[in-house]
Amino acid sequence: MKARALLWAAIAAFAAGFSALAVLRHAAFNSGRFDLGNMVQVVWSTAHGDPFRMTDLQGEQISRLGAHTDVLLAAFAPVWWVWPDPSLLLVTQAVVVALGALPVFWLASKHLGSARAAVGFALAYLLYPPVQWLVLDDFHAVALACPLLLFGFWFLDEDRLGAFAVVAVLAVLTKEEIGFAVAGLGVWYALARGRRRTGLAIAAAGAAISLVAILGVMPALSDGESDFYRRYGEVGGSPGGLVETVLTDPLRILEIAFDGRGLGYLVRLLAPTVFVLIAPVTLVAALPELAINLLSSTPTQTSIHFHYTAAITPALVAGSIFGAARLVRRRPGTAMPLAGTAVVLALASGWWLGPLPYPGGEDLAADDWHVEDHDHIAERALDRIPDGAVVSASNALGAHLSERRRILSFPYRQDADWIAVDEERPSYADRAVAPLEAAAAVAWLRRDPDWRLVYEDGGVLVFRRRDS
Secondary structure (H helix, E strand, C coil): CHHHHHHHHHHHHHHHHHHHHHHHHHHCCCCCHHHHHHHHHHHHHHHCCCCCEEECCCCCEEEHHHCCCCHHHHHHHHHHCCCCCCHHHHHHHHHHHHCCHHHHHHHHHHHHCCHHHHHHHHHHHHHCHHHHHHCCCCCCHHHHHHHHHHHHHHHHHCCCHHHHHHHHHHHHCCCCCHHHHHHHHHHHHHHHCCCHHHHHHHHHHHHHHHHHHHHHHHHHHHCCCCHHHHHHHHHCCCHHHHHHHHHHCHHHHHHHHCCHHHHHHHHHHHHHHHHHHHCHHHHHHCHHHHHHHHCCCCHHHHCCCCHHHCCCHHHHHHHHHHHHHHHHHHCCCCHHHHHHHHHHHHHHHHHHHCCCCCCCCCCCCCCCCCCCHHHHHHHHHHCCCCCCCCEEECHHHHCCCCCCCCEEECCCCCCCCEEEEECCCCCHHHHHCCHHHHHHHHHHHHHCCCEEEEEEECCEEEEEECCC
8 A cells, every 4th residue: 555655646746746847838938839839729729620720830721630640639629628728738748647657567566576666667667757858848649658558568468458459549649650659569469478469460450550640641631741751861761762771771771770879869768777678579669669760860859858759668668677577587586676776777867867957967958947037028928919810920939829720930921910029039940940031030020111019028029910
């Protein structure tokens, strides 16, 4: 009973603490239209009868499912009628990810034979830096795949195929490639548990779902090839190109995957979960997402600070338990020391890599949840913009303006009647597309007779079209 009470206290502390940090981070204008605002707009549109509609970077109205098949976003629409605020997504994300500690506890208790040791591994999961970054990287439906896949490990380990099917279906609704992660779970089930026929059937079903999403649904709803293929230009630039590169130049695949950036990424993932190397078969469940990340030219995909670890973490955490269980079978009585080691490794990696500001440790996010005077200025500025108006906004401001049918990313301004710019915080489009164009656009707006500056304070500007 004491172990379970400690487990629930840890889950509650994580859920409450990281919910508060995520909401404060948003209040401090450190979230973005890319990506929290996108998710909010999709949920808002769905709740208002236009399922999955959103505005892309170029100002086109598109279906979200043409960019990512995170169908599970629709589940938030009914709740939005009751709680119409971005905090709904941020709090739900923190709570659901925290509940991933339950299957971790159950797996560890079963395989280590100690509820106390199981609490240690559950704590190590909650302290694992990629898990903590996951709930502070705005909101992404795929973050929910992390606990769902952990439940998937538990249900397969218990041979509860019906329950596994439920969580697997929910998981694949979070993003298009999660079917490959489910396929990896099927391969693990076939190899580690000897359920070859069932495991291979799960693998085939998971892979088929992802292939249908990537090769069928997304191209059909985006009127062409996905922009995300450009991330893989070095290894073929498309699924077919990747297969060709694998067959004709496999060394190129290894060269891209295991460059310095890729190796550093693997170290950061594995350092707190090193016991997984004693049960390496579990890594097959992580291989699909690892390959997707390691072969990408986009640096964020090989960083633990973003949501791209969501489908990798479950295999590493579960594998760490299975590896520790092997050591316990060889040396009975070592369950508690191994659990203590797992907690220490998680704490040490948290100091080195995590979002919480440990003394002398990582301070990358140390100020992200501090609401300052500039943030109050931005709030007052956005109060000038009416609900429902078409608005063009810089990224941080756009995260607070996405509850509407149409929102543009500055400097794109097409049919906008309002423009909101924070010159102290450049937008996604400013930074990634056209920084000089954005600066020139602000200067042009100040002189344009069709626009009127209605608010200016602390670098936050609000313009209104004169004929609107």
